[in-house]
Amino acid sequence: MERLIVKLGERSYPITIAAGLLNDPASFWPVNRGDNVMLVTNDCIAPLYLDCLSELLIQDGVKVDYVVLPDNEQNKSLTVLDQVFTALLTKPHGRDTTIIALGGGVIGDLAGFAAASYQRGVRFIQVPTTLLAQVDSSVGGKTAVNHPLGKNMIGAFYQPASVIIDLNCLNTLPRRELSSGLAEVIKYGIIFDAAFFDWLENNIDMILALEPQALAYCIRRCCELKADIVAADEREHGQRALLNLGHSYGHAIETHMGYGNWLHGEAVAAGMMMAVRAARRFGQFSDVAAERVSALLLRAGLPVSGPKEMAAEDYLPHMTRDKKVIAGHMRLVLPVMLGKAEVRAGITDDILIASINDC
Ligand code: NAD
Numbered sequence: 366m367e368r369l370i371v372k373l374g375e376r377s378y379p380i381t382i383a384a385g386l387l388n389d390p391a392s393f394w395p396v397n398r399g400d401n402v403m404l405v406t407n408d409c410i411a412p413l414y415l416d417c418l419s420e421l422l423i424q425d426g427v428k429v430d431y432v433v434l435p436d437n438e439q440n441k442s443l444t445v446l447d448q449v450f451t452a453l454l455t456k457p458h459g460r461d462t463t464i465i466a467l468g469g470g471v472i473g474d475l476a477g478f479a480a481a482s483y484q485r486g487v488r489f490i491q492v493p494t495t496l497l498a499q500v501d502s503s504v505g506g507k508t509a510v511n512h513p514l515g516k517n518m519i520g521a522f523y524q525p526a527s528v529i530i531d532l533n534c535l536n537t538l539p540r541r542e543l544s545s546g547l548a549e550v551i552k553y554g555i556i557f558d559a560a561f562f563d564w565l566e567n568n569i570d571m572i573l574a575l576e577p578q579a580l581a582y583c584i585r586r587c588c589e590l591k592a593d594i595v596a597a598d599e600r601e602h603g604q605r606a607l608l609n610l611g612h613s614y615g616h617a618i619e620t621h622m623g624y625g626n627w628l629h630g631e632a633v634a635a636g637m638m639m640a641v642r643a644a645r646r647f648g649q650f651s652d653v654a655a656e657r658v659s660a661l662l663l664r665a666g667l668p669v670s671g672p673k674e675m676a677a678e679d680y681l682p683h684m685t686r687d688k689k690v691i692a693g694h695m696r697l698v699l700p701v702m703l704g705k706a707e708v709r710a711g712i713t714d715d716i717l718i719a720s721i722n723d724c
């Protein structure tokens with residue numbers, strides 16, 4: 366079992382990583398006998414893991430209710446969020462309840478926002494079941510729902526009390542979703558850790574084959590990198606923004622194509638290649654490094670260009686609504702070299718269009 370701590374003073378919390386945690390009641394600290402829990406999950410994950418988890422908690426003396434939401438990114442919405450509030454109020458649950466998010470990034474982001482806002486904030490535990498959620502979205506407290514006009518536009522920073530990563534959950538994850546998670550994994554190598562990028566080049570096939578040791582190391586390294594950056598810049602006033610490499614382009618793709626048609630990781634992968642092309646226009650990031658990123662994304666089963674249906678001009682309205690736009694000026698996370706990235710100001714429409722067309 367691996368245990369990391371996200372160091373945020375009184376709000377510090379553990380990330381526990383191991384196979385089989387969903388069968389071990391001790392994993393669910395700080396939930397205790399007599400506590401109330403609302404499990405939030407969806408209709409894809411419920412048949413796989415809901416009974417097992419609720420029985421485990423009930424046997425441990427916990428009072429368990431659950432709400433099963435419709436699957437998919439288009440349901441990361443205010444309307445579906447309201448179903449969680451209705452379930453909480455109907456039972457009813459008070460301020461002493463604990464919301465447990467059992468699912469991928471969609472459930473984690475939505476249930477996290479429910480926890481942040483229900484009765485002005487209740488305890489929250491993340492149980493991420495996709496690779497993407499295990500390496501990124503469950504750690505760091507970004508919670509949100511989408512708006513038809515933009516991804517993640519309504520949300521809050523709200524940290525969980527604990528993140529419980531059961532590696533066995535990945536055994537049921539469809540291959541396309543595993544690839545989607547690898548986009549965020551590769552992102553960490555590009556922006557922070559060239560040695561990890563090298564390791565990924567040597568081990569990507571093992572990860573795709575769910576080889577336990579490679580998988581455990583990969584998830585631990587990503588969580589370490591994320592925990593460090595969140596501890597240093599919880600509210601994204603500085604270096605946390607680097608985690609958004611490729612996301613401005615990616616969010617434009619997800620919003621324009623209709624939520625769920627391009628998976629988050631697929632859109633981020635194409636977006637990272639666009640950011641690489643933009644960096645090349647500033648004389649940064651060598652052709653060799655660009656080729657290595659493209660090759661690794663392709664080996665991970667990810668796209669390296671945007672949807673054919675989208676013209677470069679289609680990205681711009683979405684990108685100008687991006688959260689990284691300050692006082693109307695577009696900023697973009699650009700890679701400098703493998704293992705280093707920066708936030709670059711003064712990005713013009715011409716640079717954006719060229720970077721999209723270059724891919
Ligand atoms: P997802 O939550 O939609 O899960 C992908 C699919 O896999 C869904 O159909 C889901 O039901 C299914 N699934 C989940 N676990 C499964 C399992 N173990 N076995 C079988 N099927 C399973 O997508 P995701 O890729 O996990 O998350 C994407 C979301 O995360 C996006 O909304 C994105 O904006 C968000 N995100 C948030 C952060 C953050 O910091 N909060 C970071 C990155 C991404």
Ligand code: GLY
Nearest residue numbers: 505507605608609
């Ligand atoms: N996934 C970006 C962040 O957590 O900041």
